[in-house]
Amino acid sequence: MIIPIKIESSDSKEYNIHIENLQNIEFDTKVAIVTNTTVSKLHLDRALKSIKAPHIEVIEVPDGEEYKNIETVLTILDRLFKAKFDRKSTLVALGGGVIGDMTGFTASMYQRGVEFVQMPTTLLSQVDASVGGKTGVNNSYGKNLIGSFYQPKAVYIDPDFLKTLPAREFAAGVAEVVKMAVMFDIDFYNFLKEVDFSNRDDIVKVIAKSVKLKADVVNQDEKESGIRAVLNYGHTFGHVVENLTNYREFLHGEAVSIGIVMANELAVKLNLLTKEDAEDIKILLKKANLPITFKIENIEDFYEHFFLDKKSANGSIAFILPNGEIGSNIIKRDIPKDLVIDALNCFKA
Ligand SMILES: NC(=O)c1ccc[n+]([C@@H]2O[C@H](COP(=O)([O-])OP(=O)(O)OC[C@H]3O[C@@H](n4cnc5c(N)ncnc54)[C@H](O)[C@@H]3O)[C@@H](O)[C@H]2O)c1
Ligand SMILES: [Zn+2]
Known part of the structure; x- marks a missing residue:
């Protein structure tokens, strides 16, 4: 192909x-x-x-x-x-x-x-x-x-x-696949719920669909001045998790999995995602042997870490979230701090 x-x-x-x-x-x-x-x-x-x-x-x-x-x-x-x-x-x-x-x-x-x-x-x-x-x-x-x-x-x-490829590395790749499905394609998302990763044809379908979705984004916005930023869904939170654990505890994809769960918590608070859909995504990630929990020791410190990311260097954090349903997306800037803290509190140690 x-x-x-x-x-x-x-x-x-x-x-x-x-x-x-x-x-x-x-x-x-x-x-x-x-x-x-x-x-x-x-x-x-x-x-x-x-x-x-x-x-x-x-x-x-x-x-x-x-x-x-x-x-x-x-x-x-x-x-x-x-x-x-x-x-x-x-x-x-x-x-x-x-x-x-x-x-x-x-x-x-x-x-x-x-x-x-x-x-x-x-x-x-x-x-x-x-x-x-x-x-x-x-x-x-x-x-x-x-x-x-x-x-x-x-x-x-x-x-x-x-x-x-070791199983853990494979799962880390699945996190990026789930990211693309949730942001862009409900049919693909539903396919992932049924997928059999021991079946070569299924793996090929997953790779091909993911590549197509990413290619489509890159074709429109090579240098990330707009839609390419949507690929950072789960990453705004995930990067902080990686950083706080000194890049030792989680593979990148594992941190993204946790980041997706955190972003969804925020989306639920903003009425951009139903609790049921957030739960459904969690189940999908868990089924792929990805971590879905993280204990935040210090909420304020976690929030401050958003500003270390090069993508929020100008002071406003871009949160990439589902937009009302699985398969659509929105980039939200200027979400009030207390709402974000509210979402983070769900992960308090
Ligand atoms: N350019 C981009 O758009 C983009 C997007 C996402 C991630 N990245 C970068 O990609 C890197 C992560 O990539 P990764 O997850 O592939 O990590 P990696 O390249 O470190 O590979 C993971 C591990 O698997 C081993 N490995 C590779 N292929 C194997 C195989 N077939 N069988 C057994 N072992 C194998 C590697 O030696 C390594 O130990 C990060 O540095 C990240 O910044 C770049
Ligand atoms: Zn990534």
């Missing part, structure tokens, strides 16, 4: 997202496969079998979000220079969102930009991170604060990569 991306901006970009088992992919340029030590053991051979290129360099970096930084990018750049890669070269990101974000960012800089291709291997990166062209790394001031918008030349999503 091929899903086309067509970004309507001044320098319009078009490319395809392929969802199928890896086929032969031919390059007429030198190729560097950027991957990590975990993924390379599991899937490098398969990637190498499908890639045909005049020269292939494999660049392995350590595994972990803590290595998603400028130092690792510098080592990748160094390897490219050593291997005499020129401006007509292609980087292939083989791994999860960490590898995808870092490789895309490196590609956007190397000799002012070389082509890159995404080969996402986690559910989260297949349904979310590999689509849309956000690239970047973390630094001591926060996550993804250094980066660029840089679209790949193509995305190759092979659902079979997921066979080796």
Whole structure:
């Protein structure tokens, strides 16, 4: 299955997202496969079998979000220079969102930009991170604060990569899928209630639908000046949960799951979601083995953390909420503090 991306901006970009088992992919340029030590053991051979290129360099970096930084990018750049890669070269990101974000960012800089291709291997990166062209790394001031918008030349999503993915990582990807369903598509939401994740066809349907929904948003708003912000549903709260637990206790998707439950509590208070629908979403998340509770020790401190997020840096917090029903969305700014505190109090330790 091929899903086309067509970004309507001044320098319009078009490319395809392929969802199928890896086929032969031919390059007429030198190729560097950027991957990590975990993924390379599991899937490098398969990637190498499908890639045909005049020269292939494999660049392995350590595994972990803590290595998603400028130092690792510098080592990748160094390897490219050593291997005499020129401006007509292609980087292939083989791994999860960490590898995808870092490789895309490196590609956007190397000799002012070389082509890159995404080969996402986690559910989260297949349904979310590999689509849309956000690239970047973390630094001591926060996550993804250094980066660029840089679209790949193509995305190759092979659902079979997921066979080796730990269950917890799989569930984390489901949180992003639920996010998209609740924001955009009630039919998809109802499908998720019945889905069988042990069935390959169901997984393919979930990936394809999520990619389509995200692609549709990105096509309209590449640089997040409007609707793309809706993809942050569950993230405004989730980022605070990640931050308060020092990024150790929860995977990103798990924090998003908790964030969705918190956002829904606020939506219920604003009459934007019925209690029944909020409960229904909770049940769906729980069924996917995602956490749905979090004990807030200090409500005021939790609230203050909203303002550390780069997306609320100008002082107003944008809350992304369902808009009256599952499948529709609204961006609410200037919700009175006491209402938010009211919602947060439902999670008081
Ligand atoms: N660019 C975007 O739009 C966007 C969107 C969402 C998230 N992100 C970024 O993505 C990152 C999270 O991505 P992630 O959840 O994929 O994390 P990840 O890349 O750290 O991968 C999770 C773990 O799974 C391992 N792994 C990957 N594929 C595997 C496989 N097939 N089998 C077994 N193990 C495998 C990895 O080595 C890692 O240990 C974050 O850095 C986040 O900021 C970016
Ligand atoms: Zn996310």
